[in-house]
Amino acid sequence: MTHYRFADRMIHAPASFIDELFRVSGEPGVISFAGGLPDAALIDVEGIARAVAAVMEEEGRCALQYSTTDGYRPLREYIAARYRRRLGIPAEADDIQIVNGSQQCLDLMAKIFLNPGDVVGMERPGYLGAIEAFSLYEPEICTVPLDEEGPDLQAFAAMVRDRAPKFFYGIPNSQNPSGITYPEAARREIARLLDGTGTLFYEDDAFGDLFFDGRPREPVKKYLPEGAVLSGSFSKIVAPGMRIGWILAPQPVLRQFNAAKQAADLHSNFFCQVVLHRYLSGTDLDAHVRRVAGIYGERCRTMCDIIDDLLPPGTARTTPEGGMFLMVFLPPGVSSMDVFREGVRQGVAVLPGVPFYAGGGGEETIRLNFSNADETSIAEGMERLARVVRGLA
Amino acid sequence: MTHYRFADRMIHAPASFIDELFRVSGEPGVISFAGGLPDAALIDVEGIARAVAAVMEEEGRCALQYSTTDGYRPLREYIAARYRRRLGIPAEADDIQIVNGSQQCLDLMAKIFLNPGDVVGMERPGYLGAIEAFSLYEPEICTVPLDEEGPDLQAFAAMVRDRAPKFFYGIPNSQNPSGITYPEAARREIARLLDGTGTLFYEDDAFGDLFFDGRPREPVKKYLPEGAVLSGSFSKIVAPGMRIGWILAPQPVLRQFNAAKQAADLHSNFFCQVVLHRYLSGTDLDAHVRRVAGIYGERCRTMCDIIDDLLPPGTARTTPEGGMFLMVFLPPGVSSMDVFREGVRQGVAVLPGVPFYAGGGGEETIRLNFSNADETSIAEGMERLARVVRGLA
Numbered sequence: 001m002t003h004y005r006f007a008d009r010m011i012h013a014p015a016s017f018i019d020e021l022f023r024v025s026g027e028p029g030v031i032s033f034a035g036g037l038p039d040a041a042l043i044d045v046e047g048i049a050r051a052v053a054a055v056m057e058e059e060g061r062c063a064l065q066y067s068t069t070d071g072y073r074p075l076r077e078y079i080a081a082r083y084r085r086r087l088g089i090p091a092e093a094d095d096i097q098i099v100n101g102s103q104q105c106l107d108l109m110a111k112i113f114l115n116p117g118d119v120v121g122m123e124r125p126g127y128l129g130a131i132e133a134f135s136l137y138e139p140e141i142c143t144v145p146l147d148e149e150g151p152d153l154q155a156f157a158a159m160v161r162d163r164a165p166k167f168f169y170g171i172p173n174s175q176n177p178s179g180i181t182y183p184e185a186a187r188r189e190i191a192r193l194l195d196g197t198g199t200l201f202y203e204d205d206a207f208g209d210l211f212f213d214g215r216p217r218e219p220v221k222k223y224l225p226e227g228a229v230l231s232g233s234f235s236k237i238v239a240p241g242m243r244i245g246w247i248l249a250p251q252p253v254l255r256q257f258n259a260a261k262q263a264a265d266l267h268s269n270f271f272c273q274v275v276l277h278r279y280l281s282g283t284d285l286d287a288h289v290r291r292v293a294g295i296y297g298e299r300c301r302t303m304c305d306i307i308d309d310l311l312p313p314g315t316a317r318t319t320p321e322g323g324m325f326l327m328v329f330l331p332p333g334v335s336s337m338d339v340f341r342e343g344v345r346q347g348v349a350v351l352p353g354v355p356f357y358a359g360g361g362g363e364e365t366i367r368l369n370f371s372n373a374d375e376t377s378i379a380e381g382m383e384r385l386a387r388v389v390r391g392l393a
Numbered sequence: 394m395t396h397y398r399f400a401d402r403m404i405h406a407p408a409s410f411i412d413e414l415f416r417v418s419g420e421p422g423v424i425s426f427a428g429g430l431p432d433a434a435l436i437d438v439e440g441i442a443r444a445v446a447a448v449m450e451e452e453g454r455c456a457l458q459y460s461t462t463d464g465y466r467p468l469r470e471y472i473a474a475r476y477r478r479r480l481g482i483p484a485e486a487d488d489i490q491i492v493n494g495s496q497q498c499l500d501l502m503a504k505i506f507l508n509p510g511d512v513v514g515m516e517r518p519g520y521l522g523a524i525e526a527f528s529l530y531e532p533e534i535c536t537v538p539l540d541e542e543g544p545d546l547q548a549f550a551a552m553v554r555d556r557a558p559k560f561f562y563g564i565p566n567s568q569n570p571s572g573i574t575y576p577e578a579a580r581r582e583i584a585r586l587l588d589g590t591g592t593l594f595y596e597d598d599a600f601g602d603l604f605f606d607g608r609p610r611e612p613v614k615k616y617l618p619e620g621a622v623l624s625g626s627f628s629k630i631v632a633p634g635m636r637i638g639w640i641l642a643p644q645p646v647l648r649q650f651n652a653a654k655q656a657a658d659l660h661s662n663f664f665c666q667v668v669l670h671r672y673l674s675g676t677d678l679d680a681h682v683r684r685v686a687g688i689y690g691e692r693c694r695t696m697c698d699i700i701d702d703l704l705p706p707g708t709a710r711t712t713p714e715g716g717m718f719l720m721v722f723l724p725p726g727v728s729s730m731d732v733f734r735e736g737v738r739q740g741v742a743v744l745p746g747v748p749f750y751a752g753g754g755g756e757e758t759i760r761l762n763f764s765n766a767d768e769t770s771i772a773e774g775m776e777r778l779a780r781v782v783r784g785l786a
Contacts, residue, residue, distance in 0.1 A: 272665065
């Protein structure tokens with residue numbers, strides 16, 4: 001019997017709870033709103049196939065060789081130019097590092113900033129993937145309540161003043177899990193509160209392209225150029241399977257981030273970086289994401305309407321302006337774990353909100369994903385869910 | 394002026410020394426033996442192009458969606474079957490986790506095993522990428538001298554007994570930087586010494602397919618099934634730009650490794666995993682690597698012959714049986730940094746061995762890469778190097 005002496009940090013490793021949920025959600029006959037996938041039917045497979053063929057024809061050998069840690073320069077130039085044009089942020093290619101989807105930013109930001117016991121700020125509820133990634137660096141995670149007005153600014157100011165977190169991690173655009181978008185005033189106030197404190201704003205913008213009205217929102221980074229890092233991803237707007245994301249950060253942060261990235265895996269998949277750049281050069285990304293966001297918006301409205309019509313009194317929900325998720329607050333006394341278990345029996349899977357509440361809470365919340373089911377499935381699945389909740393209320 | 398409060402571990406981040414060397418090595422007119430690239434001219438671009446086209450045609454949508462953390466099952470089955478057939482190791486798909494090249498194994502193994510101050514064993518000289526990856530977890534790196542007989546077994550036994558390292562990291566096949574291959578007796582003895590101690594053997598096998606004689610060597614893992622993990626990579630045998638490697642590990646280790654991988658980046662590039670599997674299904678990988686290894690073998694012999702003929706007395710070198718590197722021991726008093734600087738002036742770049750010696754030493758050693766220059770360049774570059782060393786001796 002071999003004894004394995006794991007590091008203490010692995011005690012903080014996420015339980016397999018979520019994996020188990022996803023497994024159950026995938027059973028035949030179950031309509032799942034539990035996952036977090038974009039709709040694969042909306043991926044521009046033909047356009048990407050053309051780009052792949054052109055790369056293999058013209059520069060396959062180079063695209064298949066090792067490359068540099070920072071990432072394919074033309075791709076970083078594309079990302080920087082898009083920031084300048086869409087959001088008025090003065091980004092250059094040299095301000096950007098390519099990573100394996102924005103999940104890798106979570107790991108590397110934690111790695112370069114967190115000593116064990118350091119304080120990290122987050123929204124409550126907050127993104128589960130971030131809680132999992134940060135936890136392995138053994139910080140103290142402090143949370144600020146999030147509602148439709150954004151993070152509670154009084155609690156936010158007190159946390160920054162009293163606990164001096166290394167950074168506050170937030171998703172101002174169509175947050176995961178809540179679907180909440182910070183109002184503009186909250187963004188400006190957050191920048192004002194952080195300026196000069198030494199607490200960075202770590203702004204995760206996985207969903208900023210998916211506003212149903214097609215209008216970009218100004219990032220906090222714009223008001224706090226040296227005190228914020230901004231991460232993005234092609235997973236929700238082109239294709240998740242390529243695992244290509246990026247971070248835009250001030251130079252001193254980027255240098256440490258680059259060293260950590262090099263030690264972690266030398267560089268991100270170079271072949272897909274070249275393919276992605278080729279694809280983006282020949283496509284109208286803005287038009288593509290407008291179409292995808294439009295479809296997600298219809299699905300979201302269908303889901304919201306059924307919640308309002310069929311769920312029992314005492315139910316509440318968020319009102320997403322974009323993204324892929326909304327959050328339901330069940331009537332008092334209705335447990336999300338009961339809804340999950342009974343839902344699977346009746347053919348609908350939802351994600352209990354508990355794991356999104358670092359430090360506890362959220363027992364009466366569920367997260368619903370509206371991007372990866374068509375209108376018919378949403379109608380049928382939500383009727384099942386309504387039956388389940390009425391049965392438990 | 395914004396003040397950034399980085400984690401203490403970043404003090405251990407690698408200096409930019411190596412990046413600087415590589416930059417200089419890439420200047421026009423310089424023949425470089427400093428890098429570590431396989432020869433891109435030997436990548437089967439046509440075969441990969443066919444696989445890519447077939448994947449896009451038949452399963453593009455699925456290959457571009459999110460996937461599971463463990464990796465594409467058919468690819469893991471291929472790897473497991475190859476272990477069974479080539480090396481007689483009873484591996485199954487469920488014993489394997491896909492990663493971003495074997496560099497990511499270094500990061501994740503350190504992450505799941507090392508508390509600050511823990512002892513890690515390594516060869517001296519040892520792989521620089523491993524030193525860099527491990528250092529960010531703040532271990533004490535203890536080294537055992539490596540020569541053509543393998544690691545010094547007396548020192549190895551003493552380290553295991555007195556310091557109880559969490560794991561010993563080694564490259565038994567064509568080690569980087571030395572090119573040394575452990576004799577079989579050393580492998581058996583290492584397994585015997587580690588059995589039941591709680592010190593794992595972390596066996597990095599990036600080069601095991603590249604023996605010039607085409608004969609596989611038995612891994613330590615074979616003699617120590619529960620006490621060793623074995624990492625591999627397609628970077629040197631198919632294409633580095635895809636960044637696909639793997640780890641074969643006992644189940645308790647694999648579970649922690651999988652949790653760390655999920656937190657690090659969810660999963661490796663799924664598109665390339667599917668493409669790679671499609672390519673491997675339609676190609677004779679053994680024949681391909683025999684051809685590549687044969688060519689590298691000729692280049693290695695050319696390089697060795699010139700060293701023996703033209704370098705001044707007092708020079709010594711290793712005798713690789715495979716891989717991509719050999720090590721030169723300069724005549725006493727000749728500094729590798731002087732050889733590097735004067736070499737670049739005279740149009741040849743080498744890598745000083747110093748950064749491979751954790752804890753110091755190696756000032757009179759250089760690493761030479763023979764995989765990424767053709768015979769003509771090797772002849773010309775080695776003549777330049779001989780002139781440089783003779784001038785300094």
